[in-house]
Amino acid sequence: MTLTDPLSILQDHYGYDAFRGAQAEIIDHVIGGGDAFVLMPTGSGKSLCYQIPAMCRPGVAIIVSPLIALMQDQIAALAQMNVKAAAINSSMSNAEIAATRQQVRAGALDMLYVSPERLLMPEFLGFLDQCKLGLFAIDEAHCVSQWGHDFRPDYAGLSLLAERFPEVPRIALTATADAPTRKDIVERLGLTQGRTFVSGFDRPNIHYKITLRQSPQQQVWKFIQDKHPTDSGIIYCLSRAKVEEMAAWLREKGVDARPYHAGLPPEMRAENQRHFLQGENVIIVATIAFGMGIDKPDVRFVVHMNIPKNIEAYYQETGRAGRDGLPSNAYMVYGMADAAMQRQWIDGSDAPVEQKRIQHQKLGALLGLCETATCRRQVLLNYFDDSCEPCGNCDTCDQAPETFDASIAAQKAISCAYRTGQRFGVSYLIEVLLGTDNDRIEKFGHAQISTYGIGKEFSKAEWQNIFRQLVASNLLTPDAENYGGLQITAKGRAFLKEKPVLSMRRAVKPAASKRSGRGPARPASVLTAPGDQALYEALRSARGDLARSQNVPAYVIVHDKTLVELALHKPTSRTKMLEIGGIGEAKLERYGKPFLEAIVQHCEALHDQTD
Structure with a gap:
């Protein structure tokens, strides 16, 4: 009962x-x-x-x-x-x-x-x-x-x-x-x-963007400046050294950034996590040792500076952004070297052969997400047997990538890997395809093979794009035991035999863009009426005072989403305040007075300005 x-x-x-x-x-x-x-x-x-x-x-x-x-x-x-x-x-x-x-x-x-x-x-x-x-x-x-x-x-x-x-x-x-x-x-x-x-997997408030790694620190810095200059977020790096390097680099730029990884002293890890949870404008730079169970609702962005292990890990880690339902961002920079490293870790692990096979399949699905020319949310949800229409809230929906028929190019690239013995990496294979004249090609005698110089219709950058997508499509795979030499998979051999049509994303030169200011993921971005943003900041300040007085994170008092509702609806009585989501009898009793005072003062100030 x-x-x-x-x-x-x-x-x-x-x-x-x-x-x-x-x-x-x-x-x-x-x-x-x-x-x-x-x-x-x-x-x-x-x-x-x-x-x-x-x-x-x-x-x-x-x-x-x-x-x-x-x-x-x-x-x-x-x-x-x-x-x-x-x-x-x-x-x-x-x-x-x-x-x-x-x-x-x-x-x-x-x-x-x-x-x-x-x-x-x-x-x-x-x-x-x-x-x-x-x-x-x-x-x-x-x-x-x-x-x-x-x-x-x-x-x-x-x-x-x-x-x-x-x-x-x-x-x-x-x-x-x-x-x-x-x-x-x-x-x-x-x-x-x-x-x-x-109940489904969609997080419609998260905007997904995945881009090729070029200058990763600068790419992430521009993303933070453009979208989240005063927000809390998480940046994931692959190694402990990169975590500390990135955190130190951000601190030099005036950002309150803290490192977190298993190699730090326990007391430092605990303090950095406490500071992140209780702070309102803090970035934590971490390995995947950080994050499980983090219930901070006002994390506005999650950045991956390398690809994670699989789509499940990506979904869970990006899901630490925007737990309060407000607009948030998931941003990843990646390169093919990430895939080679992940495959090496899988092959070098003590896992049973069957589990390694599954892990390789999961990694391949993640690479497919990175290289897709269609809606990223559709690919992500399809992995979990869920579905949606094109979402309009990811980079491929914002600007559909240009595609081209890469069937012949893929045949040339895979054939080149075969003709050179399946033991060379991307850079060397591109040199062969472009007909480069150098000592290394002369040493191995590859100027005499049939694929030498047959790829001059593409630039080096375009071939890099093609090879990356061949790896993502599991037509080629880096050999962990042979320093990343590309090997032809069973799927790649079938492709050479059957020669189906293959569409790929066209390589795009990175365009220099001006800083756009605060992006759409600001918590108070829905506050468009005059003065609402100022009221939101006043309520946020009152919440901060309450949190500090009780030594608890600000979101434990009320979430950002509740502050937005208060700023939008401006309740001026206890009864009206109970209509706001996230405020029940207990919180009204504890915090109703300071929030009501902030709202009344704001409304009176506006009234005075209009008189």
């Missing part, structure tokens, strides 16, 4: 009038004791699907979460709404852990956050045997699957929950899982008798 009505909780605690999408159906199913697997895009309200059932069902809900920072972040946000939640983790003293356990035994908590490692300790499982349990929620559930992009062995052990606590409902949640991974999660967690809810 439920203790409270879910819709009342949504309205009173969270400040929203109605559930979105499948939220209500999922919540009712779990409250009724059903198991569930839930896939929702980042920022679409997955956490409500277990937090509200946790408040409705008798007993404590055990929330499995991968990172201490994420636990603390969610507990702080729940505390703002007067919800009883706590964690048990390695950062706590024995006395603190004992006190929290006593709260659980006394029924004083709605939610208890723990890591999978903690949950699976025999002693902790014994403790849970003595407690009244409301439900188990497994966040970041893609970590359960060995075919997921971030498999963690400790997550796989969660399969015992179905056996040890068969009467306690379990809900597994993720934003990132292709069809095989979803099937694996459901089977491993014993959710086959439960319900599966897949």
Whole structure:
């Protein structure tokens, strides 16, 4: 029997009038004791699907979460709404852990956050045997699957929950899982008798742009200046050295940029993450060691300075931008050397042969996304068995790439790789195709082969473009054991035999463009009426004061999206303020007065100006 009505909780605690999408159906199913697997895009309200059932069902809900920072972040946000939640983790003293356990035994908590490692300790499982349990929620559930992009062995052990606590409902949640991974999660967690809810993958507020690497630091700097001069963002680099180099370079330009990677001292990592989470104009430069569970809603951009491992990783990492639903950007610069390095890592890993094959396929799909001439969102969603019309919110929709029939060019390039023994890289193959006269070509005798000089209709840059797309299409592949020499794949051999029509993006010279000022991804970009931007900044300042006084991130007070609504609608009474999304009774009581004062002062100032 439920203790409270879910819709009342949504309205009173969270400040929203109605559930979105499948939220209500999922919540009712779990409250009724059903198991569930839930896939929702980042920022679409997955956490409500277990937090509200946790408040409705008798007993404590055990929330499995991968990172201490994420636990603390969610507990702080729940505390703002007067919800009883706590964690048990390695950062706590024995006395603190004992006190929290006593709260659980006394029924004083709605939610208890723990890591999978903690949950699976025999002693902790014994403790849970003595407690009244409301439900188990497994966040970041893609970590359960060995075919997921971030498999963690400790997550796989969660399969015992179905056996040890068969009467306690379990809900597994993720934003990132292709069809095989979803099937694996459901089977491993014993959710086959439960319900599966897949709400789609589209993040329509994110603008996607992928461009060829030329001068990566300058490209990223121009992007930040043009689009996000005063915003928080994440920049991903492939190596620790590049992380520190980029962060230092940005600091020299006056940007508040902090590095984050596994090689930094733990206290520095923790401080840089805390500074990023609590700051409002901070850029974190990181390896993929950073990001899982980062629940900062006002990240306005995510940059990749190299390609990630696969589309799942790209989707999850870009999904850290715009969690509040406001316009945000995902920007990637890439080169073919990235693909060679990723393939080398795959081949050099200890993974089974079958898993390596799947990883190569996933990398190939990502390269296809990079080189597509069609809508990037369509390619991205199609990978997850989802679909959309051309989105109008990616670079290929903004300006459709020019294409050309590359059938003959591809045959020449692949044949050249074959005639030279499939052991040379792109630069050398281009020299052969262009008929270059140098000592190296003379040494290997390649001036006498049939492909020497047959590619003079294209420039060096155009051939680089062709070879990059041949690799992306898996017609050629870099040989990790032969210093990146291009080898012909089975697909490439079939292409030479069948000679189908092949369309490619035409190489485009980078055009020097003037700085365009703030781009469309500014949080307050929807504020077009005179004075609205000034009110937004005043509300933002008031929120900052409140956050500093409580030592919590600003977004824990209210999200940017709530500030935008306040600036647009200008409520001047407590009743009217409750109509604003994100403000419930608890937050109205805590913060209504300073926000109302800022709005009233703004309206009075405008009135005085018009008199």
